[in-house]
Each structure stands twice: as C-alpha cells, then as structure tokens.
Amino acid sequence: EDGYRLWLRYESLATTQAESLRSQARRVVIASPRTATLEAAAGELRRGIEGLSAGAPIDVIDMPAEGPGEGDVVIGTTGGDWRGAPEQTEKAIGPGGYRVSSQAVHGGTYTAVEGQDQSGVLYGVFALLRALQSGNSIDSIELADHPRVGLRLLNHWDNLDRYVERGYAGQSLWDWWRLPDLVDPRYTDYARANASIGINGTVLNNVNAAAEVLTPRYIAKAAKLADVFRPWGIRVYLSARWSAPRDIGGLDTADPLDPAVRAWWAAKADEIYAAIPDFGGFLVKANSEGQPGPREYGRSHADGANMLAAALAPHGGVVMWRAFVYSETDPEDRVRQAYTEFKPLDGTFADNVLVQVKNGPLDFQPREPFHPMFGGMPGTPLMMEFQLTKEYLGFSTHLVYLGALWEEVLQTDTFAQGGGSTVAKVVDGRLDGHELTGIAGVANIGRDRDWSGSDFDQANWYAFGRLAWNPDGDAHVIAREWLQQTFSTDPAFVEPAAELMMRSREAVVNYMTPLGLTHIMGTGHHYGPAPWVDDLGRPEWNPFYYHRADADGIGFDRTASGSNAVEQYHAPVGEQFGSLESVPDEYLLWFHRVPWDYRLRDGTTLWQALARQYDQGVGQAEAMRAEWETLGQHVDPVRRARVADYLDIQVREAKWWRDACLAYFQARSGLDWPDGVTPPPLTLDDYRAMQFPYAPGN
Ligand code: BDP
Known part of the structure; x- marks a missing residue:
C-alpha cells in the first residue's frame, strides 16, 4: 500500500455487494459515436467495475441494434434515443453536467450515464464509481450534478529542471528532459485522478517562469502532455515570463504597447495553438517578487494583461493575471497593496482576462481574513488561488485538512451587495454576473509514490477538486467521501476520522x-x-x-489609527474587524x-x-x-x-x-x-x- 492508487482504488466490495454489482453491471455500452473521451470513460468504468465486483473481465461494446439490455451500463451524451425521451434534471444542466439513473428494460434495469457533453459523461462515470466505492448500491441509483466554476485548475510551481518550488512530494512529475519522446504512464494516472474530481486544466510550470518554456522545443513537450490529458478533459496552460520577448525573442523591449512586442506575442500564440489546438492560456506573475512586468515601462497590470489577452483571444485562450503584488519600496502595509493597485483597474481588463487572487491578502497563512479584492472588484472576473502544498502549514509532514480552511474562506460574507455576498458567489460568478470563472490550486503533487508526500495530503488534492466543482460544497462531507474511497467505508472509521480531519486545521492555527x-x-x-x-x-x-x-x-494595528487596511472591506465587515468590541478573536492581532x-x-x-x-x-x-x-x-x-x-x-x-x-x-x-x-x-x-x-x- 504505497498510496499510488489514491482514491481510485476499486478494491473488491463485500461478497454480497460484489455479487449484486456483478449482476447489474455486466457490460459497458457506448451509446454515442466513440471518441477518445468516451473510450477513456468506458475504460475507467470497466476497470472500476471489475475491481469492485472482483469479477471476470467485462466487455465494452457499442450500442447494439436492439438497444440496451438488462445489466448494461450505458454511457453517452444526452439527446440520443437510447434512453427513451431524455429528460433533463435541473442539476445536470450545463457544460460538464451529468445524470446517472436506473432505467427499466425487459422487466429488469440498466444503468444510464448521460453527459451534457463528453466531459459530462466522464464526470458521470466518476460520480458512479465514487458512489459505488463509498458503499452505495447501483440499484435505483440517481445522481445528477454539474460544475459551478468554469476553470478548475492546478498550478504547478515546477521548474524545467524538475525542482518544485514549495514542493514537498519529490521532483516534478514532468520529465522535461525525456519529453516528448518518452511518455511516462504516470501522466495518464495524473489525468485520471484529476478528471475524477472535475479538474479540467493544469498550468505546467512555475509562476516564477523560465522563458524557455515558450521555445519550440518545450512547446513540443507541452503538446505531448496535452495529448495525454485531452481525453480526460484537461487542458494545458503555461506560465509566461513577461520578459520573454527580450529573453528569447530578440527584442530589446517587453513594453506591452510596443507593436513589435504585441506582434511577437501574437505570433507566439499562433505557434502554440498550432501545436496545442486546445491550449488554455497563460498564467502570469508580473512585477511581483522580482519578476519582470509592464510597470517597468510605466504601464499598468491591465495594459499587460490585455496585450496578452489580445494575442490569445483569436484562439479562445485566457489570461490569468496574478494579483500577488507588493512593492519592495512602498512603505504601505503589505496586506493593503494588491487592493490599492488593482482596485482602480476594475472594469478595464479584456473579456478573456481573469485576475487571480490568493484567498487572503498576505500569503497562504494558516488563517487569514479573506482578501478584500473579493467583493471589491465587481467588474472583473476574479479567480481564487488556494495553495494545496502546505508551505506555511508544516509541509507534507503535518496532518492538516485544508478543506476546512477553504470552506471557511468561500463561505465568508463579503457584504459587497449586502448580506449573503459570499466569496463563493464572487468566485462562481453569481454575484456580479460573470460567465468566465475559475479556481486555481497550487499543486501538492510530485514524483513521490504517494503523489502528495503523505497519505492525508492526498485529501487536499481531492478536496480542492471537489470545492472547485462546487464552491458551496461541504468540507466535512468531502472528507468522508475521500476517507471512504481511500481507506475504508466502515462508519466506525469514517465519521471519527472525518471529524479528526476537520479539527486538524484549527490545531495547526x-x-x-x-x-x-x-x-x-x-x-x-x-x-x-x-x-x-x-x-x-x-x-x-x-x-x-x-x-x-x-x-x-x-x-x-490595521484600524483607522494604523494602516487602515480595514477600510478595504465593505460595511459592516470593515467595522467588525476594526473594532475591538466585535473583532473575532481569531483575527485579533491581525487587525489590532x-x-x-x-x-x-x-x-x-x-x-x-x-x-x-x-x-x-x-x-x-x-x-x-x-x-x-x-x-x-x-x-x-x-x-x-x-x-x-x-x-x-x-x-x-x-x-x-x-x-x-x-x-x-x-x-x-x-x-x-x-x-x-x-x-x-x-x-x-x-x-x-x-x-x-x-x-x-x-
Ligand atoms: C509565496 C512563495 C513563493 C511564491 C510566491 C507566489 O513563498 O515561493 O513564488 O508565493 O505566489 O508564497 O508567487
């Protein structure tokens, strides 16, 4: 038990359950034209059923002329006639949505996994497997869901020499040296794990980026990874170094308003899309901790982001521009600085730009108040950035379940539009009506056999995916789900272990x-x-x-008598933090x-x-x-x-x-x-x- 299988263990169920599954899941039937994604979904289903039912190998077939039969598990996109008149459930509506149901046939039943689209089928299959692994029966099954956030991304802080910044699980998974020729089977397992929790994109390289990743050699390597991930609904993104036109492009400037610079980035985008047609876009750390950026040329973060956005827009790509900025010379309280700098730019970013903001205004601490940009930038899609790798929380050595931390942040009320304006609603676009939405998690994954450096750190990867899928998700429920799939479904274990996980965050604080x-x-x-x-x-x-x-x-002192950081929050939050009468004890010394x-x-x-x-x-x-x-x-x-x-x-x-x-x-x-x-x-x-x-x- 080296932890390699994560939560996708598919261990044999107890005898009676296994027998019953065997009789009700006899073959996998693909009801829509075969695609790489449907084949991946079918393969996973077969693997899961064979493992859970400890049964003989089962077949994967195309839909037979006579339609589904008893004991089939049928997968396909909605709109086919294989399930009679397909009704929609409200929960399954939208990209990535699915419905899993039991359907009557010839006096028996078959199981239908319908997706709104290809990814929806994949997510439906994983939902079914999750239910089965957690001890549910396939009888009368009824599941429906859809993701609430569009971009659900891991950010790898991986350097091209395989060193992982803030990585506590070994070297980078990406074997840049041997790519694109050698394709480690682990890449597929990485994609399966991500798809199983709804993650649909990955930024391959560190935000402290090397420009080389944008050279033809590395684009070919990234393209190979994109080929492996594509069937699993995962797109590849890259961190772009702002000064790349100077570093590798032969220009003597990176000024975003310079036509030669703009042309260089446009050509670079064309080149990347020729190799990776579904490339996701760029993540950028600029004018932050020594990284180059548009401010060197007297331009704003919006000028910089919009220039890259223009290069990507013809291809459908996005820019994720990070707001983690603080100046080495500015005497302003560090936690005020990002808001001070970005707030005036609200509403000036191009349509395909998200501003990526850490959950708190400082830096991934065991506890911080929420970042005041959430609720403070209504005209800009804000992407949440969480950190899975526990840089400030004891690395992979201490057991700390971050689901509890993230839920606390997501459920905090910003009061931006009165009560009920939670951070979750900012992030999923409901509060300000944004279509473009995203959540990023700084990955805790490396080459360690257990992927995350410890068994319990796998839970943070899992919980991140589940909360990115639904930011209103319940961290306690997610902990239970993870425990059931990872260790045991015995209630004598699951409930106390989930409570232990929930308490672990307060312990570290x-x-x-x-x-x-x-x-x-x-x-x-x-x-x-x-x-x-x-x-x-x-x-x-x-x-x-x-x-x-x-x-x-x-x-x-961050009250009016001090740095007045409290003024960056909406009423009554700022007042609550700013007064000794009302500040919660857990933020006392942060504000006073x-x-x-x-x-x-x-x-x-x-x-x-x-x-x-x-x-x-x-x-x-x-x-x-x-x-x-x-x-x-x-x-x-x-x-x-x-x-x-x-x-x-x-x-x-x-x-x-x-x-x-x-x-x-x-x-x-x-x-x-x-x-x-x-x-x-x-x-x-x-x-x-x-x-x-x-x-x-x-
Ligand atoms: C800090 C890390 C540093 C990162 C930086 C960032 O210490 O390694 O480069 O954040 O997010 O937490 O850019």
Missing part, C-alpha cells in the same frame, strides 16, 4: 499562529517557528513586521495592537490566552495521534504506520512551536508565566539555534 498572529515561520523555507527574525532585507519578509511584540504589547494585559471577551488576558491557545494546539495534535491508534486499526498496516509516524513528528513539532513562540513572547513582554502554564524546557537561545538549514526550500 493554534500551535503556529493563534489569535491572528501570522507569518512567523522560519526564514526562506517557512518551516518551524522563527518569530524573532527581524534582520531580513525587506521589512515585510521579517516575522517581526507582523507581530511587533515588545514590552507594551503585540499585534499590527493590544497590551499584554488586554482582556478578551472571556476575561482572560492576552498573554494568558496566547499561552492557552498554543497549549491547546499541542493538545489537539496529541489527540489526533491518540485517535489514530484506534482509527488506524481500520487501515492496512503500511499506511497505518506511515500516518502514525507523521503524527509523531507533528506532536513533537507542535510542542516546538508552542515552546519556542512562548519563550520568545515571554522575553519580549518580560511578563511572568501565567498561572498553570509550564515554562518551556529550553531557553530562547536554544530555540533560536534550532534551524532547518536543509528543509525543502524556496
């Missing part, structure tokens, strides 16, 4: 950054605690910038600077509360480890032991986080230890000396 603390991780690699760091080149790279702890107090003896609503002082939260985080990690001793009994020994080993690391490091942070804050505040708190076993200097010089870095 508590032992790393409680009460609105943020960005106090180790320098560069972001692993382990380092709240004391204050000597890095740029102020906002230093943990100290974010907490400013001294003898008087702790926290970052308070003295150490400040009393929280429950009467404890800030110093007591901080010590309590850190300790609670450790307790939660210990509880997870203890629970796994029981839950692990339901799991095969190999994966059980691996999860247990990781939990041991997590408990040890949760203590390290608690002790190091409290030792530091005690030294800054000069206060005595609160009653009942055991002082850390080591000195602050000891903690400062603990470094991870060779942690997977940036």
Whole structure:
C-alpha cells in the first residue's frame, strides 16, 4: 500500500455487494459515436467495475441494434434515443453536467450515464464509481450534478529542471528532459485522478517562469502532455515570463504597447495553438517578487494583461493575471497593496482576462481574513488561488485538512451587495454576473509514490477538486467521501476520522499562529517557528513586521489609527474587524495592537490566552495521534504506520512551536508565566539555534 492508487482504488466490495454489482453491471455500452473521451470513460468504468465486483473481465461494446439490455451500463451524451425521451434534471444542466439513473428494460434495469457533453459523461462515470466505492448500491441509483466554476485548475510551481518550488512530494512529475519522446504512464494516472474530481486544466510550470518554456522545443513537450490529458478533459496552460520577448525573442523591449512586442506575442500564440489546438492560456506573475512586468515601462497590470489577452483571444485562450503584488519600496502595509493597485483597474481588463487572487491578502497563512479584492472588484472576473502544498502549514509532514480552511474562506460574507455576498458567489460568478470563472490550486503533487508526500495530503488534492466543482460544497462531507474511497467505508472509521480531519486545521492555527498572529515561520523555507527574525532585507519578509511584540504589547494595528487596511472591506465587515468590541478573536492581532494585559471577551488576558491557545494546539495534535491508534486499526498496516509516524513528528513539532513562540513572547513582554502554564524546557537561545538549514526550500 504505497498510496499510488489514491482514491481510485476499486478494491473488491463485500461478497454480497460484489455479487449484486456483478449482476447489474455486466457490460459497458457506448451509446454515442466513440471518441477518445468516451473510450477513456468506458475504460475507467470497466476497470472500476471489475475491481469492485472482483469479477471476470467485462466487455465494452457499442450500442447494439436492439438497444440496451438488462445489466448494461450505458454511457453517452444526452439527446440520443437510447434512453427513451431524455429528460433533463435541473442539476445536470450545463457544460460538464451529468445524470446517472436506473432505467427499466425487459422487466429488469440498466444503468444510464448521460453527459451534457463528453466531459459530462466522464464526470458521470466518476460520480458512479465514487458512489459505488463509498458503499452505495447501483440499484435505483440517481445522481445528477454539474460544475459551478468554469476553470478548475492546478498550478504547478515546477521548474524545467524538475525542482518544485514549495514542493514537498519529490521532483516534478514532468520529465522535461525525456519529453516528448518518452511518455511516462504516470501522466495518464495524473489525468485520471484529476478528471475524477472535475479538474479540467493544469498550468505546467512555475509562476516564477523560465522563458524557455515558450521555445519550440518545450512547446513540443507541452503538446505531448496535452495529448495525454485531452481525453480526460484537461487542458494545458503555461506560465509566461513577461520578459520573454527580450529573453528569447530578440527584442530589446517587453513594453506591452510596443507593436513589435504585441506582434511577437501574437505570433507566439499562433505557434502554440498550432501545436496545442486546445491550449488554455497563460498564467502570469508580473512585477511581483522580482519578476519582470509592464510597470517597468510605466504601464499598468491591465495594459499587460490585455496585450496578452489580445494575442490569445483569436484562439479562445485566457489570461490569468496574478494579483500577488507588493512593492519592495512602498512603505504601505503589505496586506493593503494588491487592493490599492488593482482596485482602480476594475472594469478595464479584456473579456478573456481573469485576475487571480490568493484567498487572503498576505500569503497562504494558516488563517487569514479573506482578501478584500473579493467583493471589491465587481467588474472583473476574479479567480481564487488556494495553495494545496502546505508551505506555511508544516509541509507534507503535518496532518492538516485544508478543506476546512477553504470552506471557511468561500463561505465568508463579503457584504459587497449586502448580506449573503459570499466569496463563493464572487468566485462562481453569481454575484456580479460573470460567465468566465475559475479556481486555481497550487499543486501538492510530485514524483513521490504517494503523489502528495503523505497519505492525508492526498485529501487536499481531492478536496480542492471537489470545492472547485462546487464552491458551496461541504468540507466535512468531502472528507468522508475521500476517507471512504481511500481507506475504508466502515462508519466506525469514517465519521471519527472525518471529524479528526476537520479539527486538524484549527490545531495547526493554534500551535503556529493563534489569535491572528501570522507569518512567523522560519526564514526562506517557512518551516518551524522563527518569530524573532527581524534582520531580513525587506521589512515585510521579517516575522517581526507582523507581530511587533515588545514590552507594551503585540499585534499590527490595521484600524483607522494604523494602516487602515480595514477600510478595504465593505460595511459592516470593515467595522467588525476594526473594532475591538466585535473583532473575532481569531483575527485579533491581525487587525489590532493590544497590551499584554488586554482582556478578551472571556476575561482572560492576552498573554494568558496566547499561552492557552498554543497549549491547546499541542493538545489537539496529541489527540489526533491518540485517535489514530484506534482509527488506524481500520487501515492496512503500511499506511497505518506511515500516518502514525507523521503524527509523531507533528506532536513533537507542535510542542516546538508552542515552546519556542512562548519563550520568545515571554522575553519580549518580560511578563511572568501565567498561572498553570509550564515554562518551556529550553531557553530562547536554544530555540533560536534550532534551524532547518536543509528543509525543502524556496
Ligand atoms: C509565496 C512563495 C513563493 C511564491 C510566491 C507566489 O513563498 O515561493 O513564488 O508565493 O505566489 O508564497 O508567487
């Protein structure tokens, strides 16, 4: 059990269920003209049924002249006459929609998987397999659904030398050196896994992009990957380096208003589409953390995005322009900067541009308030960017289920158009009536046999796909689904394990950054605690910038008396965050600077509360480890032991986080230890000396 099969295990069901499936799924019938996608769907169905029913090989045939027979599983696009008069269910309407149903025939039944289009068939097949793997019977089955968001993309931060920036699961999957000649079968398994959760696009290379990926050699390599992914409904996208016309095009400028630059990009787009007819488009990180961009020429982000958009528009491609910008010279509070820069550009982007925004205004922290651009840019399609790879949450070493974090963000009310204006509604286009919609997830996938660096990190890949499909999805339900398919359908396992996953996110917040603390991780690699760091080149790279702890107090004043970041939120959100009366405890130090003896609503002082939260985080990690001793009994020994080993690391490091942070804050505040708190076993200097010089870095 090396984790390779992910949630697509198709292990044999219990005897009676397997027998019943065998009698009701005797052959796969393709009802529409065969295409690569329908064949992929049929092949997956056959594989799933054969595995689950532990039965003999089953046939895949075209629809026979006499129509479907009892025990057939028929797949096809809607509108055929194979199912009688095809009725639509509201839920199945729209691209990618499907309906799975039991139909009567000759006194028995057959199962129909109808898609609105080719991808819909594929998604219907995976929905059926998900239901069967989760312990449902194929009898009287009725499933219907459709994706709510158009672009559901992974972003790989993979370099061309196979190094994965912020990757904790080994090298890049893409073997650029041997492509396009050698096609690793893993590419197909990657595509299957993505298709099974509705992901329909992948950006192959790092946002800190090398221009070489746009040279003919690499276009041919990307084209080969696109060929493998296409049957699975997945399009390829590339990160484009802004200065490519200079780097590889022989021009001496990358000014977006220069006709030669525009012509270069238009020709480049033509060249890419000649090799990849369904190429998705470009993702761009510009004028951010040293990356080149249009501002070098006095042009705006909109000028830059629109120029690329014009090159892609004739081919139907999109530009995903990232809003992760903050200046090295601007003294403005870092979390204000993206909004300040992009808000005036709202409504000026071309029709095929999305602005891609991280969930919070800082950088993928264990907890941040939502980014004020959500709800603040009604005239622009905003693409959500989540991070699956846990750069700031203990890498692939700590068990943290991100579904809980993402649900919290998506369900937050921006109040942009009064109550009920959730981030989910901004992202799926409902709030402002956008047709073009997207969600991106920074991938946590590499060459490790288990793909994600740990068994439980696979859940974050899974949950991302499911929430991209439906941003109103329920993270707890998704956790259950994943557990059933990945480990066991036994309710004695599934429910407590799902609850453990749901609590895991709060645990990491508590032992790393409680009460609105943020960005106090180790320098560069972001692993382990380092709240004391204050000597890095740029102020906002230093943990100290974010907490400013001294003898008087702790926290970052973002109210009107401070940076006034609260003004970027709509009423009443800004008021709620801005007032000590109403700010939720979990954002206290994000928005406010308070003295150490400040009393929280429950009467404890800030110093007591901080010590309590850190300790609670450790307790939660210990509880997870203890629970796994029981839950692990339901799991095969190999994966059980691996999860247990990781939990041991997590408990040890949760203590390290608690002790190091409290030792530091005690030294800054000069206060005595609160009653009942055991002082850390080591000195602050000891903690400062603990470094991870060779942690997977940036
Ligand atoms: C930060 C990462 C850095 C990325 C950057 C980005 O530390 O490696 O390049 O985000 O999103 O979180 O561009």
